[in-house]
Amino acid sequence: MSTVKSIRPYHSPAGGWGALKAMGTALAEQDIAVSGMATLSRMNQPDGFDCPGCAWPDPKHTSSFEYCENGGKAVAWEATAKRCTPEFFAQHSVTELLAWPDFELEMVGRLTHPMRYDAASDHYVPVSWEDAFALIGRHLNALPDPNMADFYTSGRTSNEAAFLYQLFVREYGTNNFPDCSNMCHEATSVGLPKSLGVGKGTVLLEDFDHADGIFIFGQNPGTNSPRMMTSLRNASRRGAVIMSFNPFRERALERFQSPQNPVEMATLTSTPISSRLFQVRVGGDVALLKGIMKVLVEADDAARAAEKREVLDWDFIRGHTTGIEALMADLRATAWEGIERKSGLSQDDIRFAAEAYMKAEKAIIVFGMGITQHRRGTQNVQQLANLALLRGHIGRAGAGLCPVRGHSNVQGDRTVGITEVPTEAFLSRLDARFGIKSPRAPGHNVVTSLEGMISGDVKVFFAMGGNFVAAVPDWDRTQAGMRKLDLTVHVSTKLNRSHLVHGRDALILPCLGRTEADIQATGPQSVTVEDSMSIVHASAGRNQPASPHLKSEPAIIAGVARATLGSRSVVDWEKLVGDYDLIRDDIEAVFPIFQGFNDRVRVPGGFHLTSNARERVWSTESGKANFLVFDGLGEDPHQDNPEALWLTTVRSHDQYNTTLYSNSDRYRGVFGQRDVVFLNEKEMSRRELKADDRVDLITLSTDGVERIVRGFKVVPYSFPDGSCAAYYPETNPLIPLYLHDPTSFTPSSKGIPIRIVRSAEQTGA
Ligand SMILES: Nc1nc2c(c(=O)[nH]1)N[C@H]1C(S)=C(S)[C@@H](COP(=O)(O)OP(=O)(O)OC[C@H]3O[C@@H](n4cnc5c(=O)[nH]c(N)nc54)[C@H](O)[C@@H]3O)O[C@H]1N2
Numbered sequence: 001m002s003t004v005k006s007i008r009p010y011h012s013p014a015g016g017w018g019a020l021k022a023m024g025t026a027l028a029e030q031d032i033a034v035s036g037m038a039t040l041s042r043m044n045q046p047d048g049f050d051c052p053g054c055a056w057p058d059p060k061h062t063s064s065f066e067y068c069e070n071g072g073k074a075v076a077w078e079a080t081a082k083r084c085t086p087e088f089f090a091q092h093s094v095t096e097l098l099a100w101p102d103f104e105l106e107m108v109g110r111l112t113h114p115m116r117y118d119a120a121s122d123h124y125v126p127v128s129w130e131d132a133f134a135l136i137g138r139h140l141n142a143l144p145d146p147n148m149a150d151f152y153t154s155g156r157t158s159n160e161a162a163f164l165y166q167l168f169v170r171e172y173g174t175n176n177f178p179d180c181s182n183m184c185h186e187a188t189s190v191g192l193p194k195s196l197g198v199g200k201g202t203v204l205l206e207d208f209d210h211a212d213g214i215f216i217f218g219q220n221p222g223t224n225s226p227r228m229m230t231s232l233r234n235a236s237r238r239g240a241v242i243m244s245f246n247p248f249r250e251r252a253l254e255r256f257q258s259p260q261n262p263v264e265m266a267t268l269t270s271t272p273i274s275s276r277l278f279q280v281r282v283g284g285d286v287a288l289l290k291g292i293m294k295v296l297v298e299a300d301d302a303a304r305a306a307e308k309r310e311v312l313d314w315d316f317i318r319g320h321t322t323g324i325e326a327l328m329a330d331l332r333a334t335a336w337e338g339i340e341r342k343s344g345l346s347q348d349d350i351r352f353a354a355e356a357y358m359k360a361e362k363a364i365i366v367f368g369m370g371i372t373q374h375r376r377g378t379q380n381v382q383q384l385a386n387l388a389l390l391r392g393h394i395g396r397a398g399a400g401l402c403p404v405r406g407h408s409n410v411q412g413d414r415t416v417g418i419t420e421v422p423t424e425a426f427l428s429r430l431d432a433r434f435g436i437k438s439p440r441a442p443g444h445n446v447v448t449s450l451e452g453m454i455s456g457d458v459k460v461f462f463a464m465g466g467n468f469v470a471a472v473p474d475w476d477r478t479q480a481g482m483r484k485l486d487l488t489v490h491v492s493t494k495l496n497r498s499h500l501v502h503g504r505d506a507l508i509l510p511c512l513g514r515t516e517a518d519i520q521a522t523g524p525q526s527v528t529v530e531d532s533m534s535i536v537h538a539s540a541g542r543n544q545p546a547s548p549h550l551k552s553e554p555a556i557i558a559g560v561a562r563a564t565l566g567s568r569s570v571v572d573w574e575k576l577v578g579d580y581d582l583i584r585d586d587i588e589a590v591f592p593i594f595q596g597f598n599d600r601v602r603v604p605g606g607f608h609l610t611s612n613a614r615e616r617v618w619s620t621e622s623g624k625a626n627f628l629v630f631d632g633l634g635e636d637p638h639q640d641n642p643e644a645l646w647l648t649t650v651r652s653h654d655q656y657n658t659t660l661y662s663n664s665d666r667y668r669g670v671f672g673q674r675d676v677v678f679l680n681e682k683e684m685s686r687r688e689l690k691a692d693d694r695v696d697l698i699t700l701s702t703d704g705v706e707r708i709v710r711g712f713k714v715v716p717y718s719f720p721d722g723s724c725a726a727y728y729p730e731t732n733p734l735i736p737l738y739l740h741d742p743t744s745f746t747p748s749s750k751g752i753p754i755r756i757v758r759s760a761e762q763t764g765a
Pocket residue numbers: 053054055070184185217218219220221223224225245246247248250280281282283284285367368369370371405406407648649650651653655656657658750
């Protein structure tokens with residue numbers, strides 16, 4: 001990777017030739033020019049594999065290959081010809097590798113052998129699978145209490161692997177399931193059930209073909225779910241109104257050139273996406289939403305006084321909801337001054353957005369991390385539900401709430417039992433099916449897991465995928481906690497930082513990826529995944545595995561279960577792993593919504609897990625959908641500190657979470673560097689800073705601990721006052737572990753109060 005450092009505005013639309021070129025570069029870098037293309041053509045096909053990129057659905061998984069630059073990169077990174085072998089580990093000590101940038105670690109290639117950390121030499125050395133399983137079993141059985149072990153899941157894990165994993169962990173005796181979702185859409189999963197009775201979205205892909213208004217809050221589809229651009233482009237061409245609320249003017253929210261459209265490609269034209277893009281302050285969404293809802297309520301009052309058509313859907317509100325009076329009272333009592341100050345938007349702007357929302361007969365509200373990763377993320381999500389409910393936009397064709405999930409199966413993992421707070425109904429079905437006694441006490445989420453490591457209460461950490469130490473907040477403290485553990489185990493495809501910041505004993509267990517053939521006792525297996533719109537479908541890889549020593553995730557779980565539980569286990573692990581249909585039968589037995597699982601998943605395109613809210617059946621305590629009031633306008637008292645800047649941590653166009661594809665961020669015009677902070681000219685001049693100055697970012701901590709990252713370059717940018725942005729994960733050291741939503745425990749990655757000071761040592765441009 002040798003991109004020259006520069007900051008230069010990107011004038012082209014998102015997508016288009018830039019995207020095709022970027023994909024070519026990715027394939028070439030992974031040495032897979034030809035076979036890679038064959039692999040790509042099997043992505044998202046009826047008999048192919050599910051793209052390991054994002055969770056956006058496909059048009060029924062039956063159409064021809066839908067082109068996506070970032071899906072292509074995700075596949076190229078997995079199907080790479082490069083290998084991370086025992087010879088590589090023999091050449092490089094762990095201490096040496098710790099000094100390597102994350103990009104270089106993953107670029108080594110696919111892991112080929114199970115490896116065990118050898119403290120005497122400070123190297124990872126090969127270990128047999130059986131010895132690795134036995135080591136895990138010894139550690140787990142040595143713990144006085146199973147709740148001293150934590151079992152993390154990153155959302156690429158299939159339904160089958162996730163179901164087996166939770167079965168093993170519960171038979172072992174704990175509900176400690178920290179999950180990547182705790183850092184992601186947890187606010188949706190715990191917030192929406194209170195509003196609507198389900199923790200998932202209420203739209204299907206076809207609803208995008210009927211909506212006349214699409215409102216996108218804190219989500220960057222051009223980068224993180226590029227296949228969504230097809231839906232947005234088509235909606236825009238149909239004349240639907242699209243509006244975005246984001247501190248950045250994200251390019252794909254402005255203009256998009258479809259790489260699948262020969263005319264746009266040949267004529268260099270593009271489709272405008274958002275009719276308006278509102279640059280809301282970081283953390284200003286609640287103020288903005290209250291403003292929009294206030295306009296709706298006022299307009300409804302006026303319409304009713306004039307005996308005109310009502311603005312609010314009163315039939316729906318009366319028949320299906322509770323709590324409207326409290327909401328309206330709160331909105332009437334909320335003054336515009338506070339709304340404008342906290343949102344950073346003028347009353348006129350907010351009125352404009354509200355008018356558009358009022359006009360839409362069928363509106364879809366889309367949201368992502370800009371909404372959920374906040375101190376009051378759960379309540380943010382509930383305000384979006386309020387907005388939808390006011391006009392009856394739930395349970396109607398072309399309308400609804402659309403949380404866009406991250407990892408390709410993060411939603412499915414939750415559906416099949418990866419949760420630290422299981423319901424009694426689920427546990428009793430699980431127990432009845434297998435004859436086990438699952439623990440009832442709630443387990444650890446990501447934040448409480450980290451607290452347990454720091455306090456010494458957690459001794460063993462097992463990760464099914466992911467890169468935990470880099471994805472979590474507060475690195476100094478959390479990495480120190482990780483190093484205190486007796487054992488860390490990572491089931492992984494690529495080398496990453498989590499392997500290097502390890503416990504006294506440590507294992508790396510290499511697994512098959514989505515693109516690879518998974519052959520078990522009864523022959524080739526397929527797995528299933530659930531996308532953002534609750535469609536469950538099959539995924540089967542065909543590529544030759546990266547190494548003959550790889551095991552599938554289900555096979556690894558079975559090995560660990562056998563070595564840990566031995567004859568104590570009532571589960572026939574080998575039989576289940578020999579035929580994944582049997583695992584699906586168990587899933588169906590435990591979760592009635594999977595009725596007919598094995599038959600239905602064989603229909604091309606899969607099937608939809610129905611959502612009650614979509615049918616206007618409200619599985620809430622009140623039996624109705626609930627309007628829920630957000631108390632106040634802001635997320636934190638720091639917001640009124642004049643020195644405070646609100647930092648949001650975002651993804652570049654060239655990364656997949658902690659995996660970096662390059663150091664550039666094409667659409668935002670940043671090339672060859674990531675240690676930058678985006679800041680507007682006004683905030684720069686208040687601090688007497690100019691472009692390219694080097695600054696330190698310091699958290700306004702309340703626990704007296706210094707949290708600082710040094711030497712970031714100031715990039716003048718169109719960005720709201722009082723706010724700034726930098727990349728994740730480089731800025732994760734700044735997020736205090738205590739700075740999380742108390743309801744969902746989601747770390748506040750999109751709202752960190754910081755101050756900026758000029759670096760003592762200017763490190764040069
Ligand atoms: N290529 C690629 N695809 C991915 C991923 C990836 O890293 N790379 N990650 C996957 C995962 S796990 C996830 S969760 C999703 C993430 O996808 P997104 O939800 O799009 O996540 P981010 O890019 O972190 O942030 C989303 C947007 O929120 C805006 N934002 C920041 N702060 C605020 C705020 O306070 N208010 C508002 N309204 N907006 C704000 C940012 O400017 C950004 O445009 O994508 C998934 N897909």
